[in-house]
Amino acid sequence: MEKSEIVAVLEEIAVLLDLKGENPFKIRAYSAGARLLEDLEDDLGKLIAEDRLGEVKGLGKALVEKITELHETGRLEYYEKLKASVPPGLLRMLEISGFGPKKVKKVYEALGVDSIESLRAACEAGKVSELPGFGAKTETNLLRAIENLEKYNRRHLWWDVRAVALPILDGLRELGAVERAEVAGSFRRNLETVGDLDFIVGADDSGPVMDWFAGLPDVAEVIAKGETKTSVRFSNGMQADLRVVPPAQFAFALHHFTGSKDHNVQMRQRALAQGYSLSEWGLFPKDADEATRKSRELHSEEGIFEALGLHFIPPELREGRDELAYAEENRVPRLIEPGDIRGAFHNHTTASDGKDTLEDMARAAAALGWEYLGIADHSKASWQARGLQEDQLREQVARIREWNTSENPPVHLFAGSEVDILKDGSLDFPAELLDTLDYVVLSVHVSMTGMDEKAMTDRIIRALETPLKCRKMLGHVTGRLLLRREGYGVQIPRIIDAAAGNDVAIELNAHPRRLDLDWRHWRRALEKGVTCVINPDAHSATGLALLEAGVRIARKARMEPHEVLNTRNLAEVRAWLGL
DNA sequence: GCCGTTTTCGGCCCGACTGTTTTCAGTCG
Numbered sequence: 001m002e003k004s005e006i007v008a009v010l011e012e013i014a015v016l017l018d019l020k021g022e023n024p025f026k027i028r029a030y031s032a033g034a035r036l037l038e039d040l041e042d043d044l045g046k047l048i049a050e051d052r053l054g055e056v057k058g059l060g061k062a063l064v065e066k067i068t069e070l071h072e073t074g075r076l077e078y079y080e081k082l083k084a085s086v087p088p089g090l091l092r093m094l095e096i097s098g099f100g101p102k103k104v105k106k107v108y109e110a111l112g113v114d115s116i117e118s119l120r121a122a123c124e125a126g127k128v129s130e131l132p133g134f135g136a137k138t139e140t141n142l143l144r145a146i147e148n149l150e151k152y153n154r155r156h157l158w159w160d161v162r163a164v165a166l167p168i169l170d171g172l173r174e175l176g177a178v179e180r181a182e183v184a185g186s187f188r189r190n191l192e193t194v195g196d197l198d199f200i201v202g203a204d205d206s207g208p209v210m211d212w213f214a215g216l217p218d219v220a221e222v223i224a225k226g227e228t229k230t231s232v233r234f235s236n237g238m239q240a241d242l243r244v245v246p247p248a249q250f251a252f253a254l255h256h257f258t259g260s261k262d263h264n265v266q267m268r269q270r271a272l273a274q275g276y277s278l279s280e281w282g283l284f285p286k287d288a289d290e291a292t293r294k295s296r297e298l299h300s301e302e303g304i305f306e307a308l309g310l311h312f313i314p315p316e317l318r319e320g321r322d323e324l325a326y327a328e329e330n331r332v333p334r335l336i337e338p339g340d341i342r343g344a345f346h347n348h349t350t351a352s353d354g355k356d357t358l359e360d361m362a363r364a365a366a367a368l369g370w371e372y373l374g375i376a377d378h379s380k381a382s383w384q385a386r387g388l389q390e391d392q393l394r395e396q397v398a399r400i401r402e403w404n405t406s407e408n409p410p411v412h413l414f415a416g417s418e419v420d421i422l423k424d425g426s427l428d429f430p431a432e433l434l435d436t437l438d439y440v441v442l443s444v445h446v447s448m449t450g451m452d453e454k455a456m457t458d459r460i461i462r463a464l465e466t467p468l469k470c471r472k473m474l475g476h477v478t479g480r481l482l483l484r485r486e487g488y489g490v491q492i493p494r495i496i497d498a499a500a501g502n503d504v505a506i507e508l509n510a511h512p513r514r515l516d517l518d519w520r521h522w523r524r525a526l527e528k529g530v531t532c533v534i535n536p537d538a539h540s541a542t543g544l545a546l547l548e549a550g551v552r553i554a555r556k557a558r559m560e561p562h563e564v565l566n567t568r569n570l571a572e573v574r575a576w577l578g579l
Numbered sequence: 580g581c582c583g584t585t586t587t588c589g590g591c592c593c594g595a596c597t598g599t600t601t602t603c604a605g606t607c608g
Contacts, residue, residue: 025591029580060581098597100606135599185608198608226596241608243595256593261608268592279593 001074002453003037003044006067009079010034012091016082018101019090033063035262039321041524043493044071089115095154097145106131120146152237155193155483159512159549162187164238165197168216175212177203179247184257188315190552192515193482197240198257202250213242248297249281255301256280262320270308270324283307316555335555338548340567345374345416346441346475346507346535347544351396352377353385355540358399358413364541366410371570375400376416376441379428385445390433393417397436412570414438414577418475423447425462435469438577441507441535443475444488453489460490461498471577473533474499476509477517487516496525505531505565510550522557531576533565 001009014030036058037044047053048071054064070076093104093116107113110131113122120143122128129139165183172181178201182188185198203209210230214222223231223239230242245253256264257280271278275286282295283304298304302312310327314335317323326332348354349361356364358375365373377396378387388396400415418441420428427434427442434440442463444456451459464474477495478487499506506525509516514537517525526532534550536543554564561567565576 023580026580028591033580058581062580098606102605133599133604137598141598196608224596229595231596257608259608264608265592272592277593281594 001070003040003071006044006070007034007038009070009076010037010063010067013079013082015091015094015101016086019086019094019105020082021102021105029058029060029063032058033067035320037067038520048072087114089118092116093119096142096149098141099145103134106133116146116149148233148237155195156238157482157512158187158190158192158194158552159546161194161197161238164234164236164240168197168199168213168240171212171216172199172201172209175203175209177205177208179203180250182254184254185259188258189260189318190316190556192512192519192553195239197238199240199242200250200254200257201242201244202247202253203244204246206244209244210242245280248299249295251298251300251304252278252282252295253280255304258315258318260319263318263323264320266320266324267308270310274308276308278304278308314555316552317558319556332558333560336551336559336561336564336567338551340561340564341370341534341547341551342569343370343372343374343411343566343573344535344538344544344547345414345439345473345533345566346376346418346509347373347538348377348418349375349396351392352382352387353539358396358403360541361538361544362403362409362411362413364544368544370411370544372412372414372573374414374416374439376418376439378445379417379419381420381422381428382418382445387420387428388417390429393429393433394436416440418443420445421460421463423451423459425459427463427466431466431468437470438579439471439473440468441473441475442504444479448479448488451488453491456488457491457494460495464495464498464502464504471505472502473505473507473535475507475535476514476537477506480514480516480518482513482515484513492517492521493524496521496528496530499525500528500530505533508532508534508550508554509537510534510547510553511537512546512549515549515553519553519556522554522559526557526559526563531565532559532563535566 010030011034014027017027017030036056048068053059053067066076066078090104090108093099094101107119107128111122111127113119123139123143128134128142129136165187169181169183172178180202182200183197184200185196187194187197201209206227210225213230214225214232218234219232220235221233223233228243228245231239233239243253243257268278271283272286277284277286283298284293284295296307298307305312310324311331313323313327313332347361349358350356362373378385380387380389397415400413403409403413415437416439417429417437421442421444422428464472478490480487506517534547534554536547538544538546
């Protein structure tokens with residue numbers, strides 16, 4: 001069984017144990033084990049073969065045995081028995097907001113409710129409010145939560161959330177009572193999708209800020225409103241929390257609510273080991289009396305990290321992976337920023353499925369201050385995207401050469417093509433034609449389904465190995481569309497090795513719905529010597545701006561400017577392309 | 580289920596808000 005599938009099994013075991021009312025620390029061991037496995041750098045098969053899996057801190061005897069059994073046989077009796085003992089509908093019921101494992105267990109045992117549908121019926125019949133610990137309010141809240149669950153996707157694309165968040169942040173900062181305001185949470189960590197928005201405000205008087213927030217024109221429902229926290233749901237379904245803290249506690253609150261949860265747990269454990277207790281309210285001496293204890297006075301996140309012997313960790317890196325160990329040893333480098341970008345290579349025009357002409361795209365790139373722009377329209381197999389025929393590509397190349405030799409072109413254009421990787425791994429255009437280009441972007445668009453992981457990986461690797469005179473880049477590696485469809489399964493480590501071995505750059509597709517290759521794989525790729533190229537996959541002149549979403553994801557992979565091809569200037573890029 | 584520079588047993592991160600309760604359990608982040 002593949003590692004990612006084992007991770008999913010461990011996570012499910014944790015949820016199932018939760019539903020059975022098991023020891024919470026046992027549950028945590030399983031979910032922590034899943035995370036550890038997910039972040040494992042070394043090959044799982046190799047670790048098992050060398051009997052070294054137990055060396056990973058957090059994986060004990062029981063987990064090592066279970067992971068090994070899953071990896072070697074694809075099955076786990078413990079898991080199968082556990083799963084059989086819990087009705088499948090109970091898992092889905094956990095997605096209802098405000099409804100956790102304890103309540104699910106109660107309605108199941110008392111009323112036999114085992115699905116969202118039967119829960120709705122039980123609420124409507126007034127049976128739920130009769131249970132001890134439940135009341136009329138719980139019942140109406142449940143009905144509304146079920147309705148919301150069906151109506152809205154629970155997560156949103158980072159890019160879409162930004163459009164909502166920034167105007168509110170500006171509004172908060174303009175309020176008289178507000179000293180400092182930030183957006184925290186997964187939005188601040190630049191995660192590819194965001195669940196809820198978290199606003200943190202430093203102010204002495206919270207009342208007016210809460211009232212302003214709850215009264216925003218787009219608020220459809222006020223879920224909770226207290227002295228320090230207000231939760232609302234906007235009419236588009238997005239939920240947002242506002243927390244107001246005294247200015248002296250702002251840095252602690254900002255750090256806490258930026259998370260991630262795993263990062264916070266590690267920070268607190270580190271604090272405890274150094275004789276402190278860390279929370280959103282401060283950094284306190286561990287054994288101090290509740291009533292009289294005083295926090296260290298720290299007014300920035302930098303100060304909090306420093307107090308615990310760490311270099312500053314940018315929000316993007318706080319995922320509870322290896323950032324604490326890293327920040328203890330090293331100063332975190334200057335991460336890539338949108339302003340470092342000088343061009344991009346994967347862009348479409350009206351020749352295929354783009355909305356703007358070659359010339360309009362070029363002028364838009366110049367307006368962004370870029371030095372160069374690569375044009376890579378679809379190839380003929382992508383008929384649904386009006387892919388170019390061979391003679392059309394030849395014409396486009398001629399037009400690009402003409403642009404470059406015209407008087408003072410505002411940007412240099414590179415001639416490329418987004419060439420389909422066909423089902424057998426061959427390319428959609430003959431090598432003689434591709435050799436007239438400056439580069440090619442190799443992508444899978446056709447025959448995406450019905451191939452297993454190994455076959456798809458072999459297919460892509462064959463394309464990467466195709467001998468060509470021009471440079472190759474691998475486009476959107478997994479083909480995923482966030483919140484819409486999973487990518488086709490591929491063996492990422494093999495793809496990375498093949499890209500490194502054949503001098504192929506890998507694309508970080510910056511389209512907010514793709515962000516593919518996923519940031520979690522990039523350290524490995526860069527350490528293997530793969531060149532990263534961040535591409536907007538623009539289908540219009542305004543689409544070039546999407547590149548920023550890719551840069552934000554690159555930051556999550558701790559990428560520095562020199563690790564990204566399109567931070568280089570025109571001369572350096574020409575040299576890389578062998579021109 | 581995991582872990583140990585006081586430990587192989589007894590701990591395991593912290594706090595706000597809601598609803599159903601008279602002191603707290605459950606959920607969330």
